[in-house]
Amino acid sequence: MRAPGILYRWYAKRLRRKLDGDRLPRHVAVAMDGNRRWARQQGFADPGVGHRYGAEHLEDLLDWCAAIGIGHVTVYVASNDNLVKRDGGEIAHLMAMIESICVERLVRPGSRWRLHLAGRLDHLPDSTAHALKAAVEATADRDGGHLTVAIGYDGQDEIVDAVRSLLESEASQGTTIGELAARLTAADIGAHRYTPDLPEADLIIRTSGEKRLSSFLLWQSAGAELYFCDVYWPGFRQVDFLRALRDYAKRRAA
Template identity: 65%
Template structure:
């Protein structure tokens, strides 16, 4: 009986939060640092904290549904940094990569998925099977009519992304026959942005990080310069719809100054 009352109260509160949101004041692009999978597993009493990666991967599917329901057409998720892949214990990394292959990539590649997949990061640091699964998901959705765009940041480093963008721009200019003085004169922030992993997409309006950590850890260093930040104390697998809606409500209530 008590559980039923709680469920009813939760549903009513969720509907109330949703009704308070003005579609005109929601982010066009939402970025998320999905942190705290292992800590959640320990909190829940699992003997092997790596099981949190599976719950975290499963939960992404649900959160993407919330984004689609809210009409948020661009989402970027921070799955793993270059250091995560290179420096963590091999068994943990292998488990995380399997979850990405079996849950994330497989589901996103389905014809019914409303998401068009874009990859952001150094795929060369990933295991062959993970790289292959992600590229298949990207290829399967490349020519689709999907109205939602999902950037998967994996093997990612924000500073390295900027270096790569500069390198790509310089190479493009050089092939066009421009010298260094001409390139310097033609250099603009917009032209650099076009060579980032998220080139052609709007910068994130809101960045959410779960687990209570108050830092971005090199995530979208360039793109998030004027983003609003929301830090949530719950771990990623425990990130509820009310937490999501509260973050959107907080964003909508802010007076964005864009650096002013």
């Protein structure tokens, strides 16, 4: 891609200077949508090429967040629905990009991000699940930012899994269904999310112009601000990100 020009860099600096540090989100979640459409728009014969550009672009997002002090990022890489309905060759290509680009760059020296996973990894190819789990272990002692990769993920599944986990935990302690029902709170269910030790999302961004969550962070989106951007994910620029942060700050100030 062409390097940004002088006017672009000036505008990005201007947007960043105007941001109020006290109104920045603590946790930003991004549904990285539009890889294939971006590839077609760019004239690539194989729309799957967009997945490679999309995977590489994750590093840019993490750099933007680190530079501005946002320490929690969640990215929606692939839903259960994607894994079931998309062509097998496309899914294999996407998984290869995750293994060879996302995972390798996260674990290399110099990266301070600690990896967390959200989703049902048993729905992934063995090699992808193994690479992701190994990356979680390799980054577990880092003290930098927290990156959660939602893959094989569905927000409804997460709620079902959380309730199931809660019931199993309470049953092991001898709690009856009636006793649990009498004192059940949202916090009880939230404590059994895929990533219960991480804060819920403050800002959820979806690229590509689609204005729906597609089962992304259904539980965690209850108090989040939503921002929909017309740009496809590989073309999502720093100024687009800064505009989303500006919009978030304005809403929180209202």
